[in-house]
Amino acid sequence: MSSAKNININLKIWRQKNAKSKGSMETYKLDNVSTASSFLEMLDQLNEQLINEKTEPIAFDHDCREGICGMCSLYINGRAHGPDTGITTCQLHMRMFKDGDTIFVEPWRSKAFPVIKDLVVDRSSFDRIQQAGGFVSVNTSGNTIDANATPINKNDADKSFEAAACIGCGACVATCKNGSAMLFVGAKVSQYALLPQGKVEAATRVLNMVRQMDEEGFGNCTNTGACEIECPKGISLENIARMNREYLKASMK
Amino acid sequence: MAKSALLKSSIGKKYWMALTGLFLCLFLAGHLAGNLQLIFGDALKFNQYALFMTSNPAVKLLSYLTYLSIIFHAVDGILLTIQNKKARPIAYAMNNPQKNSSSASRNMAVLGTVILVFIVTHMVNFWAKMHFDEKMPLQTVRIEVQPGMAQEFYITTAGGYMPKDGVELKNKTDLIDINAHVKVGEAYKDLHKITFAFFKDEKYGLIFTILYVLAMGVLAFHLLHGFQSAFQSLGVNNKFTPALKTFGKLFAIIVPLLFAIIPVCIHFNFILKH
């Protein structure tokens, strides 16, 4: 890409030895970063520099590097997944920054996402919410009815898909001033509530998932809408409203 | 489990915030309608309205609901704020929330607290006087009984006049004939008068007016987020939501604005007299 150029940047990055130790923001300088690089490739470059200096590289979560696994999780310059919208950190490119910029890099901050090391946090609370009810109780024999036996209204199917697009990265929690996980849980509840297959267990599902969500220590939704803006998959606030409806229905039963 | 979830769960708390909040919006609309009589109606009508509001059993019930709502809204809000603060024990060194949310939505607790303080002082200034003050003035009228000789009369709730020096007071508003020692009528508490006195006070009237206007500004911001947020919390997010949001914005601006206009008019004498 001919438009790429090299920039020099300063970084302020959270370093923390392990879950028990206290961390702090440390300053680094990195030169010759290609603007065609992704943000994580920039961190690779910094780590290579640190390793060559025989100092310990920065631990950060990442895997697929194409915006779908949900593993990367950085709070960059005060925003979840950085200054661009509709993307994950691995899809953030250095062309969003200017020569001489100082970039702040912090881990997700949430009681339910404790820091493991440096920028790595523990998001198993999301797994536990899913385990509490994020499924259809069908066995895996394959001896179900034919897939086309139950037509599903395209609009509902599309809405369900949009909710199911959630990658569980936790940006909603990280960006929410209350550290609330309602966009995540709302998306899960909605995906199933919109499909006939999921309706059977809709009531127990929403009650159990919300109970688990509360137990994990997430904050409460105050409808600021920040999560929707920062969600890399554009999960809509409609899903929180749907969860609220489902919960009300379930509680009345 | 389901029933207790409605009180204890995070979503349950949201419902209560939303329901009490929306109820308080209704209260605001009613209260505003009454208050507007301060600048559009005459003193008697306003005092009649004030009496109605303090004596009608249905209204009383509503007012208790309002007190409850305010308390519940505040307590629930405080509980939620505590829970939410706990959910993020370590703050970000660098945060840029203005990129993804309105400042009103992020500061509901602060706005709410200011409004709560306002409500308390407001009640001390007006509600408490109306209800408990032994020296609450009663509405009187000066009538020229003979040319060059005016006499002061109480206006009775029955629509008559009782000469002020012919009666004595009992139970704040009962008019007792000084001679016959029987109750001859009931006077109106003059809320109109103390309201005007309050905002026209030579020393503090201007300050009170400014503070009142500021409080309404805070209320506007609180409503700006709160009104539409309540519907989202109750699970209403559909094709009507954009219209609802617009209505919410209009409500959030117009209602506090009209409230704020009243003391300004009083202070600066822009009163429409009949």
Added chain:
Amino acid sequence: MKLDSKIPEGSISEKWTNHKNHLKLVAPNNRPKIDVIVVGTGLAGAAAAASLGEMGYNVKAFCFQDSPRRAHSIAAQGGINAAKNYQNDGDSIYRLFYDTIKGGDYRAREANVHRLAEVSGNIIDQCVAQGVPFARDYGGLLDNRSFGGTQVQRTFYAAGQTGQQLLLGAYSAISRQIGLGRVQMFNRHEMLDLVKVDGKARGIIARNLITGEIERHSAHAVIIASGGYGNVYFLSTNAMGSNVTAGWKIHKQGAAFANPCYVQIHPTCIPVHGINQSKLTLMSESLRNSGRIWVPKKKEDAEAIRAGKLKPTQIAEDDRDYYLERKYPAFGNLVPRDVASRAAKEVCDAGHGIEGNATNEGVYLDFSTEIQTKGKQSAYAKGNHNPTAEEITALGKQWLEEKYGNLFTMYQKITDENPYETPMKIYPAVHYTMGGVWVDYNLQSTIPGCFVAGEANFSDHGANRLGASALMQGLADGYFVLPYTVSDYLADEIRTGKISTDLPEFAEAENRVKELINKFLGNNGTKSVDHFHKELGHIMWNKVGMGRNEQGLKEAIEEIALLKKEFHSDVYVPGSADELNPELEKALRVADFIELGQLMAMDALQRKESCGGHFREEYQDSEGETLRDDENFKFVGAWEYKGDDISKEELHKEELKYEFIKIAARNYK
């Protein structure tokens, strides 16, 4: 070592049914007494763990990611094949079977592939029942698209996120079992060795990646579902953490490794941008349904484009070479992946490449024709029979956005170019590995009790995998094969009782792991792990990549052997063993990649023919197409580990028998 494929007797369409009917069972009351370990939680692993847990076995599942939901199956974009014939275009189990065998260039086992085609329909039923939101049409029924190498529409999809939706389906199933306590999940754990007792797989050694603790886990059977080894090339479409370690460790313990040279180079990836690039991003093959691939006919145009002096939209229609349509009129842009990839390499090697990077490697994938066609159709569908050019373009773009919106956005975010306005730049990249651990019909490796599923095994795709078949295989193995075949094996284990982790074999394996870790940490070399990984990738891409030849392969074998030595003496791994240490994790993985890389080159060298993803430059016809040698190479090449010197590995051959499909030259013209 003897390779017994255990292919059941009988007609092809009855083999699996008959076989299943005669497999041994474990009674429900006995299942809780039996432990099963599953390594990897992608489609195959999560599906197997969920199914076995549901049956009542004690399952322990392991993944190195922070959640089972992150496995790289999630990144599959295009879709999943199933012989449902919903579109009424003549599809059947036999056709899917045939297409897969042919697509694999006649190097896959008939029986396995037929079984895959048989259960493909169940997968769709199963996933829909689980709440996987597949794309639907306005009648509420499932929609299909077509994929490379086929002439029917049998691919089910969920926008460009089919893998994600299927994995989340499997994740929901495993989550349910975890919630019920039937599956114990070990996130952020990496298997570092297999423990064998009396020749049988009896457990694993795993490192807790957070605390660094080396843990012993015992079981009556071990299932490896740890994915493919594409990262041996450093740059690939695989996730950064994808690795071969689990598969390689069992290989070292006696599992044969089959066909390592079969690597799929995916034709539609975003070209390389620079030296710090860490991975390559795939643009779904489904885009080839709508995009036309071309390069400038004139070299000077290509040069001007690379120099930024000319835009692709300025090249006249007559000056464009739609080389796939020209060479393969019957399949056009939808030829199989290996054919499309090689054709791209060919035109770039001839100087027509359009990407301004170090290698000039890139071709165009152009949607302008589709915008016009679909725009017109949409206009007509809306009752507008005289649309203006602007209306057509707008509707066409809208159609594209509905179909591929997320892919187009992804492309734009990465490259800063708008694919609705200018053609996409694409180039082949390493994507999938057909080779893997050798398994028999029951998916059991040459180690009793050690099963291998999904991309980690070699079984179903031959020398080339057709698009939308990987998801099918992963779920078929996990949901519909392993539960039966593993139970058959476990039927003899009901009297074994709990396996103690205090056995000397566990201590031995643990010591091996600890020694290796300590060696790396104490090495105090001068170069980072990535340095060696990139070196390896460089050798592999240039000499064991899209075009291979004897000399290059021989060089590669030597260079990799040298690299291995250098790596072990000069790698620098910072940090300690008892903490989260990503560099240590990488070092352990790269050590295995280096050894595997050498074996891949050896396998490519011995296979003196071209087939599917394996293209030996010496063996091509006059038009540059692959030239198979069925007489001498119609076999699965399975390698047996013979100690630290990889060049000593011994090749075993499993002859492939084609009883139901007539073997023929693969022709997409």
